[in-house]
Amino acid sequence: MPPKGPPKTCAVWAGADQEQLLRNTFDGTTLSCAALGCVDAASCDTLAAAHGAQRIDDVRQMLQTHDADVVWLAAPGVLNADLRPLMAACKMPVATSAPWGEGFDPELYRGDLAWFIPLLRGGETFHSATACLELLGPVRCMQYAATAGDHQTSLRALLLDAADLVVQLVGMPDEVFAGHAGAAALTADPAVNITGHLTATMRFSTGCTASITVSDGGGTWVRRATVLGDGGRMILTDNDVCWTSPDGSMNEDESIAAADCATAGSLSRWHLLRLIDGKKPPQPGANAALLCEAMRLSCVTGQIEEPAHVARMFGG
Numbered sequence: 001m002p003p004k005g006p007p008k009t010c011a012v013w014a015g016a017d018q019e020q021l022l023r024n025t026f027d028g029t030t031l032s033c034a035a036l037g038c039v040d041a042a043s044c045d046t047l048a049a050a051h052g053a054q055r056i057d058d059v060r061q062m063l064q065t066h067d068a069d070v071v072w073l074a075a076p077g078v079l080n081a082d083l084r085p086l087m088a089a090c091k092m093p094v095a096t097s098a099p100w101g102e103g104f105d106p107e108l109y110r111g112d113l114a115w116f117i118p119l120l121r122g123g124e125t126f127h128s129a130t131a132c133l134e135l136l137g138p139v140r141c142m143q144y145a146a147t148a149g150d151h152q153t154s155l156r157a158l159l160l161d162a163a164d165l166v167v168q169l170v171g172m173p174d175e176v177f178a179g180h181a182g183a184a185a186l187t188a189d190p191a192v193n194i195t196g197h198l199t200a201t202m203r204f205s206t207g208c209t210a211s212i213t214v215s216d217g218g219g220t221w222v223r224r225a226t227v228l229g230d231g232g233r234m235i236l237t238d239n240d241v242c243w244t245s246p247d248g249s250m251n252e253d254e255s256i257a258a259a260d261c262a263t264a265g266s267l268s269r270w271h272l273l274r275l276i277d278g279k280k281p282p283q284p285g286a287n288a289a290l291l292c293e294a295m296r297l298s299c300v301t302g303q304i305e306e307p308a309h310v311a312r313m314f315g316g
Helices: 018-027 040-048 058-061 081-089 122-129 130-135 155-169 265-278 284-303 308-314
Strands: 008-014 030-038 054-056 070-073 094-096 141-149 175-181 197-203 208-214 222-229 232-237 241-244 251-253
Touching: 008 018, 008 058, 008 222, 008 265, 018 030, 018 040, 018 251, 018 265, 030 040, 030 265, 040 054, 040 284, 058 070, 058 232, 094 265, 122 130, 130 222, 130 232, 130 241, 141 265, 155 197, 155 208, 155 222, 155 284, 175 284, 197 284, 241 284, 284 308
Parallel strands: 008 030, 008 070, 030 054, 070 094, 141 208
Antiparallel strands: 141 222, 175 197, 197 208, 222 232, 232 241, 241 251
16 A cells, blocks of 8 residues: 655755665655765765755754654764753754764763664564563573674664663573674774674573674674573574573564564665654663773783773763
């Protein structure tokens, strides 16, 4: 059935290399690009023309433009503390696909100035998985894996999504050991962009274990979380939820499949449309930010890091 009325509109600040992401997000039927800005002037002209959008030369100008239904900061490294006053005064909901540019300062995650998308915990399959989580009982082990490519998202964004799910389902680990591989090594500066592949293992005082693997060099968009408890196993993706009991019987509910949410673009469109309708997703909090910094710091030092120690570094 065709949508009722004209498509909703979005003002987007994108990276010069995010054309595929934009193409998969704006379908022209439910959501269209009304205004577009980009750091690179030549790319801005090209991208704006491709989407029939008004060119915007400054992200501050975009936040002060009230002609679109939602603002989307898609490019990495754009969201910073200097924008907070403009975001607070913005009459449109503001979505971002990248964490705060200053690094994982937990203070920046206290508030609702920008809505981080597409958070796995904010998707429709996770909402449908709540019944499975109740059947599992206390979580004993979980593993999160996500890959993306072609500038669909940043490694920092995937790391934040992973940390958010770990904190939500298991809590804050006592110790973290992480490693990074990529063309450029990580530095001590938490604000420097990171790219490549990152893995981490975590130990909890409860005896639970958790691990994550994230990469922005994996080509296609794939996210998968495996959660184990006394009541069985749950596998969660952006497309479906599958629960298996301890005796091996499987219960896969076809009705909760989200076939249209299989790419970074279609997921972003789903979340943007919900924001326009006033349906705000859950957000990663200060604990998720601290866990991210603990994992990043472990990659730099090559040592086990304690999130509690990282919290003290930030004055927490």
